Amino acid sequence: MLSLLLMASMAAAPQLPEAAWRSGLDWQGVHVSMQRQTGGAYLLQWPSGQRVIPAPPLEAATGSVLFDGLYAMAQDDLRHDSVEAIRDGAFDHGQPIPCLCFETGEKWHYVWTRDLSYAVDLGLWRFDPARSRNGLQFKLSEVRVPSAPQGLYVMQDTGSGGSWPVSTDRIVWFLGARHLLDDAGFAARVRQALDDTLAQDRQYAFDPAFGLYRGETSFLDWREQTYPAWTADNVRFIAQSFALSTNVLYVEALQLAARLADQRGDPHAAGYRAQALALKASINAHFWRADRGLYMSYLGGDGLPVEAYDLLGLSLAISSGVAGPERARQALTNYPTWPSGSPVIWPERADQPIYHNRAIWPFVSAYALRAARAVDDPARIAHEIRSVIRGAALAGSNMENYELLTEGVHVDDGPLSGPVVNSPRQLWSVAGFLDVAIEGVFGLTDDGRVEPKLPVSLVPMLFGDADHIDLAVQDRRITLRRPSTLEGNLLVAASTRQEGRDTVVTLKAIEVPEQPLRTHAPLYAPPTPAAPTVESEGDHWRVHSPGKGVLYVNGRRHGAIDGSATLARTAALQCLRVTHIDAHGIESLPSPEVCPGDRVHVAGAWPRHWTAPSNGRYRAMLDYANPHGPINTGITAAVKWLVVDCGDGSVQRLPLVMPHSDGRQHSTWADFSAKAGAGCRFSLEDGFNMSYLRHNVHYTGGAGGDGGPLNEADVGDLLIAPL
Template identity: 35%
Template sequence: MALLAGSVGVTAAPTAHAGSDCSLPAPGRFQDATGSATLSVIAVDAQCLRTYRLVSSITGERLFRELPGTPVLRTGSAMLDGLYAMAHDDAELNKTDQVSDGSYNFGNPTPCPGGCYITGKSWTYVWTRDVSYSADLGLAAVDPARMRDTLLFKLSDRRDGSGDTQIIQDTGTGGSHPNSTDRVVWALGASEILDWLPDGERQSFATKAFDAIRNTVEYDRKVVYDPTDGLYLGEQSFLDWREQSYPAWTKDDVAPIATSRALSTNVVHWSALDAAARLASGAGDHGAAAKYRGWADSLATAIRTRFWLPRQGQFSQMLTTELDTAPVRRYDALATSLAVLTGVATADQAAQAVRNYPMTPHGPAVIWPQQQDIPAYHNNGIWPFATAYLMRAAAKVGNDGVATAQARSLVRGAALFGTNKENLNLLTGGTDTEINSDRQLWSVAGMMSMVQQSVFGVDARPDGLRVAPFVPAQLRVEHFAGSDRAVLHNLRYRGRTLNVELRFPQTSIRQGAYVVRSSTLNGRQIPAGTAITESMLGSGESTLVVQLDPPTSSTAAPVPVDTSAKEALYGPRTPAVRDVSVVDGRVRLGVDAAGEDPARVTMDVLRDGSVIAQGVPVTSTWTDGGSAGLGTDSYCYSVRLTYTSSGNTSQHAQPNCYWGPGYDRVLKVAGDGFEAVGGYRSANANGTYYANWGNAPGDRLTARIRPTVTGDYLLQADAAVGKPINTGVGGGIKLLRVVEDASGAVVTERPIAMPNTGSWSRVNHSTFVDAHLTAGREYRVELVNDRTAVNMSYFTTNAAYNDTMGGHFNYNDVFAIKALLKKATG
């Protein structure tokens, strides 16, 4: 790939506007093996605002102009200035007063009070994660009021009139929350908006944000937080097409996804707790502030401990499921970047994770390694918004090589395709992916972020605006070597106008990043790191001039992976543990290597979330010599494969557990043994169950069990919820309560998820609840409705969802309630 910048020629425009550059730069050009583009200034108006023509060999011609009242970039590079202007034009096209989606109100328009941003040309609704990441990346700085109103569209109280305003989890896997839990990313966007809003608007939004964030984190603490490992459960943030980034065995059974721990989702839970602590402090609720700060600190420690892979110098993408909580040796660009930018990663972890994240010739893959036999979208995909986050992370740790690589990827995608596309195919560099959209909102924000947050280093915080530029020398050489300055005009900060001017020294150094020497605000020198407040800016237009010194030491970006080499790009196919048996007093596994050549891979064996054998030869059977405790422990096994040539590792095999001879450690009460309130008994090929059950407040199912062994058990239900697996807002959820019959003591109670199964004839397992049970005592295991056991259909906003217009949906056909003995203790 090569970036070709036009030579800088200057022709004076007839009319000049104070503080602006009215010159006409030479056309900017981009070319690589996949195509070429030329970006030219074809007109300059009396206010020095330009009209651009972008001509691409792939997409043809586009005309756009700089808009009055929006920030304007002047670097001497028509390419950089123009692509930044195109991002603002794309954002303007995404503005609307009403939104629509086929799943809501039967596709009819829904008003968006105050005005919203739609998600993209092909996505004409507001989605929580998209708008939240867009706000955090760059759009909050451009139009904080519209971003505020767009985020407010994603809050809702309960349909029963009881209040409890929460952040809405969009339609998704298994019926949405609690299988997917990254709605808390809303707090990341809200925090950025609060830092940009003017004084008169900030407090009102802060009050609403605190109420919603507090209610959401308190609810999630009861439903999706695991106090055992200190992490939150739920699907990865944004990587919500499970075949793309999860093992294939989750395709038709997503309860393991609901019990997984994802790096990205845990970091955004941290962001929500951090926001709750800050907002509580601002509201004078110091007790709540201390509580949420403690929760956030504990979560940060758990993330650093559980997800970090020291040998790889990377954060793991996820811990796959409840029965196998070992971190996968697979990575996620967004999650890695968020861990760095939030400060959840330690300084050493941050530097390593940014330095080691794999690159391809066209940019960073959003996941690594890729999965075989899966089309391009998240898999084999480059997403500009994730690229922009990685550029921010690189700037934070001072890695000019990685930052430059991200900038090249962002410039290439926007220049060749004449818009800010949703994603790119990393193999072809094109837009040949499963789903794509023009002017995708978070891609638009990512282009703005490259300029505003990374290059100019503009960072709004509660106490003021900080400016810490990070300009890689390579980026300047490729685009504006002939200019002695770069200026970001008309940045609106809390109702004030600020121009930021970077002045470059004469230097021949072509590597590293420029260093800040000094800064002056309206001609007065200010110390490095000064927080610029509204009072310092005053009511007029202000200018911050940052004098830069020559670049210092450079860090090289990773050498791009050869995408034509299968084992360099992909992980091995997912293996399987076919069976678990006992031979001569030890557990023996039957292993299926999924067609991989045993000569090209090695195998790791995992037991109960720990690696017990690493890099061993792949064989059809493997005996666990350390399984002498099988008399008391119900071991659960998984395996993974690694290519010896590249180190790329497969997904983990679906866990297979030893539940005793003849499964005698599984206590099961089938549907014909239930005591039931609500619904009616029915039967099909899967057995006896209760149909039309679970939606009414008083519905209850009770199973009585009497263990013969004292120990730690996993409680679970077998159920069908016949809505689609990949969408919906009404996945099954119930409170599972275990009560000792004789004393009436509650042993445990916790919500369980019974995700959509796609058909009422398909029965899957629910998530688990832990309980310690004593031999000889009788227990009632109850499934009931409860205020904590609600899905997104219980919230007012989803009264417009087509499937739940008539009321909430929480029906579950329950076939069995089970207690699985995991470890005997007495």
């Protein structure tokens, strides 16, 4: 059925003249129309319903009443999202919490860090800076545990395995906050939260060996959708791993910290700048997959390369400048598209329902549009603009997400039906449409410059027979004047003049190199294999895994495996994973790992003692159980310091994370050094988790909230293995 759907989708994506999008559009047998009504209102109609859109505070006047009406609809959606109180069943027992804020959508009446931060960055700071600041400040908190380091921290929302530091994309908060620093009081809190949050994450989430920050992919937080399905029951792999999107967000935060420190003459500016440059280099060293011409979405904690890509991480890497010009253009060209738009992940998962999987998310499409503008890619610019316009028109609202092949808000596919969750007027989708209009079409950048990069292919739709188009935003109006000739593929500014509050840009057509969209990529990855079985054969391991694939040892590619493979046995730790490879050469997600061989199990009361058998590096982890919440949510991931004193005058402090678990499992690992014969003493000290934040006294959805902070696990053996 899916193959037929895909073929139908490809066939139903006609290259119609864009003039057909002036008063409506047709898509896969569905006709949508938009009419301008008396008094400036609009009427949007589709086969199953209609929506009357009131006259907007800020008008668009283009050759497309469809575009103008959808710009008005985004403002109306934003009006409905503007509230005086928020609520969620997991906070204050669902009672309203006063907050002059934006709620997250029709189905989501609360404020979440990542949703709001991306929405503010996509332009909500222009429309209502007060609500934007209020919502962001709602996600800051002091500490309620007197013995813990004090500070002002951004909150990581409830999430995988008990939240931070399994997930660390709370750092996205600064992406939104950077636009609102004209308020002195808010700016002071931003500086404090930035210094404190970066310092804390440097302690607990930064891996100096890789030069990267650990933690889950940003926004892609339904584990089985994007990570191997076996992480549904054990998120240690995610806590140990590195995500492209989250690391790019750290680059942005470090660069902001350097700028703010410069402004106040703070000598820490140089340190922040050096960290940002080093992190940028590490991202390019570790995430770039040359054989695909793409940045991988995430890596295993040992550097394991994973055949997984995501549009948000890629787009952020490009628009932030982390990706250099050549890689940026190459990666955007190699990321696949479908007629309806660009999927948020690729390749898709054949065994997962539609949500992040097999889906388009408009706010991510808006970031992809920014990336396309950064590399002057007319085909991709036009593709993302069409996708966002089409989705909003077909749904009659700015929905959270759409199914990939149909751009529908729901597709019946048995147990894989979806999107599983969807909401009208989803805040970051509303912001995404506004950004598509303001920056994507009219070229207004964050710093107030007007730099249009409009594909010539969109001129019939947007201009029609008119010689200019207009957009009102904030207290200014932007006018784009059509050039006399259209010999080229991209319209850019020929001249700009200011007429009072109006910015008038006369356009010119230029020819830029244009790569075709990648439209024939395989849809699905092959299934994830089970863990390999391993048996000892003298001084070798015999590794068995059905089918053709790749064997990885300690995160590095060992070689091909076709049913079985042989591996020389060593005294050092050898952890094995396998993948499958399909007929297209696409690699599956990795299997669970198997680590044959001996490890030292150190038991007893703390502190514990162990003697190093030889000079070298060792890996340590804990056997534990953390029953304080479900695997998919909560705020009580247990975080401890393993303090290692091997008598040489230096003490090594290793952060270990014990996410929520279903029974006993292993913590994240950390590495330490020891000399032969050294007697090492191990002790545990409290770390920090989100339950320590004062704000979470409002959390009533589980442990660690109104009942008091909780940072505990049932710790068993200490496991040590040589590296």
